[in-house]
Amino acid sequence: MNDTAFADTPVSRCTYYRRTCGLPAGIEPEAGRIVVTAGFVGGVTMPATLGRRVRDEMLFQGGALGPVVDHVRSRRWTFLCRPDVEEDADLRLRLLRLDVSVVARGGEIVLPSPTDTGFRRWVNPPRDTFRPSGARIVALALACAGVSRCRPPRRTSR
Secondary structure (H helix, E strand, C coil): CCHHHCCCHHHHHHHHHHCCHHHHHHEECCCEEEECCCCCCCEEEEEEEHHHHHHHHHHHCCCCCCEEECCCCCCEEEEEEEEECCCCHHHHHHHHHCCCCCCCCCCCCEEEECCCCCCCCEECCCCCCCCCEHHHHHHHHHHHCCCCCCCCCCCCCC
């Protein structure tokens, strides 16, 4: 048996993302980064602390989570989603105040790759083609940041 056939490489990971998860991913040759261009797939990026609350609220409400990338060094999470967030200047301003952004059509979403460990990892890895509504993620981010109703954050014991 050839062990290299099962090695975790940018090519094998990118192939998994494309075939199993329906993510139109490509590899940047010089860096080995795996990227998706926003359009068919959307992304909502926010501080990790808010991302945890959004994740918890989604799960509490019984919704499926979908893929979430942790950008380790910047302490930000990107929720991969359907690109159904309406273009609205007022909404964009409210999100900007919370340090939340919707990845613009044509923008890059960098996915975890075996060559960039320590930079990105999966909070919730993709397992199939499911992606939640971007509009729902935005609404939950607003709610969990206190702009509208959300459950209080969970207390963690130290």
